[in-house]
Amino acid sequence: MTEIIMEARDVVHQYPDGTRALNNITLSLEKGKKIAFLGPNGAGKSTLFLHFNGILKPARGKIIFRGREIRYDHSSLTELRKNVGIVFQDPEIQLFSASVYQEISFGPLNMGLSREEVRRRVDRAMEITGVTGLKNKATHYLSYGQKKRVSIADILAMNPQVIIFDEPTSGLDPKLTGQIMELFDGFSREGKTVILSTHDVNAAYSWADHVIVIKDGSVAGEGEPEDIFQDDGLLAAADLDKPWLVDVYRQLRSRGLVAEGCGVPRTREKLFGLIRNI
Amino acid sequence: MFQIDYYAYSNRMVSIHPAEKFLFSFITMLICLAINSYAVSLAVILLMTGAVVLRAGIPWGLYLKLMALPAAFLLVGVAAIALSVSFSGQAAGTFWGFSLAGVSVGVSAGGLALAGKIFLKSLAAACCLYFLALTTPMVDIISLLRKIKAPSLFMELMGLVYRFIFVMAETAEKIYTSQSSRLGYVNLNRGYHSLGQLVSNLFVKSYHRSKMLFIALTSRCYNGEITVLERNYSLSPGNIAVILLLDTGLVLFGIWEKWGGPAA
Numbered sequence: 001m002t003e004i005i006m007e008a009r010d011v012v013h014q015y016p017d018g019t020r021a022l023n024n025i026t027l028s029l030e031k032g033k034k035i036a037f038l039g040p041n042g043a044g045k046s047t048l049f050l051h052f053n054g055i056l057k058p059a060r061g062k063i064i065f066r067g068r069e070i071r072y073d074h075s076s077l078t079e080l081r082k083n084v085g086i087v088f089q090d091p092e093i094q095l096f097s098a099s100v101y102q103e104i105s106f107g108p109l110n111m112g113l114s115r116e117e118v119r120r121r122v123d124r125a126m127e128i129t130g131v132t133g134l135k136n137k138a139t140h141y142l143s144y145g146q147k148k149r150v151s152i153a154d155i156l157a158m159n160p161q162v163i164i165f166d167e168p169t170s171g172l173d174p175k176l177t178g179q180i181m182e183l184f185d186g187f188s189r190e191g192k193t194v195i196l197s198t199h200d201v202n203a204a205y206s207w208a209d210h211v212i213v214i215k216d217g218s219v220a221g222e223g224e225p226e227d228i229f230q231d232d233g234l235l236a237a238a239d240l241d242k243p244w245l246v247d248v249y250r251q252l253r254s255r256g257l258v259a260e261g262c263g264v265p266r267t268r269e270k271l272f273g274l275i276r277n278i
Numbered sequence: 279m280f281q282i283d284y285y286a287y288s289n290r291m292v293s294i295h296p297a298e299k300f301l302f303s304f305i306t307m308l309i310c311l312a313i314n315s316y317a318v319s320l321a322v323i324l325l326m327t328g329a330v331v332l333r334a335g336i337p338w339g340l341y342l343k344l345m346a347l348p349a350a351f352l353l354v355g356v357a358a359i360a361l362s363v364s365f366s367g368q369a370a371g372t373f374w375g376f377s378l379a380g381v382s383v384g385v386s387a388g389g390l391a392l393a394g395k396i397f398l399k400s401l402a403a404a405c406c407l408y409f410l411a412l413t414t415p416m417v418d419i420i421s422l423l424r425k426i427k428a429p430s431l432f433m434e435l436m437g438l439v440y441r442f443i444f445v446m447a448e449t450a451e452k453i454y455t456s457q458s459s460r461l462g463y464v465n466l467n468r469g470y471h472s473l474g475q476l477v478s479n480l481f482v483k484s485y486h487r488s489k490m491l492f493i494a495l496t497s498r499c500y501n502g503e504i505t506v507l508e509r510n511y512s513l514s515p516g517n518i519a520v521i522l523l524l525d526t527g528l529v530l531f532g533i534w535e536k537w538g539g540p541a542a
Contacts, residue, residue, distance in 0.1 A: 081499045085498075088490075088497075092445055093487060095441075096495060097437060098416065098444075099509070115507065119507065135509075139441065140441070158499075
């Protein structure tokens with residue numbers, strides 16, 4: 001039983017100079033899935049995300065959230081933004097307060113919750129993202145990784161059903177990237193729909209349930225990661241590399257070392273399992 | 279300035295209720311300004327220096343460097359008060375002076391005393407403000423002002439300006455580094471040129487950033503007013519007692535020294 005939580009239908013977004021950032025894009029996102037958006041810089045991923053949150057209004061077409069077309073009056077937008085949160089790529093832009101605690105409390109307070117409830121949520125969001133120790137620190141004395149975590153806690157405290165991460169792992173070292181991806185798995189287990197954009201094909205391949213490739217403002221391809229990352233034509237068209245797991249698997253297959261039908265491994269462990277069986 | 283900010287967050291008095299520190303600083307300053315005597319000013323300087331260096335743990339070196347700043351300005355300022363100028367020969371009561379073309383410039387005992395008094399009083403007031411600045415993070419000061427019903431628009435602006443001073447300083451530093459790595463400051467002429475570009479670039483970047491900030495705030499249901507939860511501090515009766523004791527002592531000392539003391 002699948003339920004569609006977010007849809008875009010023939011959405012067009014035009015820059016003032018006439019170029020189309022989104023060009024009749026149509027897609028639907030399933031509730032509770034882990035969805036990765038891939039595609040070159042300037043393909044329109046960030047622009048699309050801003051539409052999901054009602055920041056941008058499509059020039060043509062419509063955005064549908066939980067079966068209802070988004071309306072752009074104040075109360076409808078507030079309702080939408082309570083349910084769809086965006087973590088921006090650059091935490092420096094998102095963090096407006098010099099105090100970590102005040103920063104995280106901003107979103108839930110805007111939702112009209114009681115102060116006690118906001119305190120509970122802020123504490124919980126800080127615990128999950130591992131920034132409780134930074135509670136009384138000044139934002140400007142945090143490291144980049146810490147700022148990134150605070151920017152995630154910002155949105156988590158609002159407890160949205162859909163969380164969108166715009167290139168969450170850019171500029172992070174591998175260890176932090178791993179920790180952040182684990183956090184996202186946790187959100188997904190809670191039943192949230194987790195959407196992210198990334199250039200890291202390996203992370204997307206292992207992590208995502210569903211992959212959407214965006215190119216020139218429309219969907220170039222979408223499907224399960226195993227299918228998308230074996231579609232050589234699509235990968236070439238969108239300038240994407242193949243995940244190393246797929247490369248190795250292909251080599252093994254071409255040498256006839258693994259049996260047909262065992263499927264492409266999604267994790268390092270599964271691949272090693274295949275190799276052990278050779 | 280960044281050093282003051284750094285210590286405001288990392289001194290040993292940071293967990294004390296900001297209102298207590300605010301009261302201590304301001305009541306002490308008021309007493310010092312109201313009583314206006316050498317002894318009280320000196321006492322305030324000693325008291326505040328003790329509080330900043332011994333209690334809050336601010337390094338001596340930094341504190342003295344910070345104090346040198348107002349002291350230098352004050353010295354120049356009070357010099358004018360100490361000197362008395364007269365156009366009719368030697369002014370009365372001067373113990374040192376010279377005349378030049380009918381104008382005599384001299385230092386009188388009274389002028390010197392007045393200058394000294396003003397110097398000490400102003401320095402003591404500066405100490406009180408340094409105490410607040412070095413022990414209380416800006417965020418707490420803004421929270422406090424908000425609690426005493428300062429207009430929220432100003433408080434929001436103050437908060438944003440404070441946050442983005444650091445973002446801007448960092449951006450400026452990055453631009454400067456990238457310019458110098460390409461010989462942007464190789465000589466004075468190029469230096470001026472690069473500096474101009476740095477400033478204009480900074481302006482464009484800040485403008486872009488403010489637009490992005492607005493988008494990010496809007497996505498979190500921003501509705502025209504920035505509301506945040508303040509940190510909970512608890513008032514300590516012990517601290518309040520100490521503040522009252524010290525300041526009462528200061529007032530009594532001032533009264534005794536001015537009206538009942540041996541010097542009177």
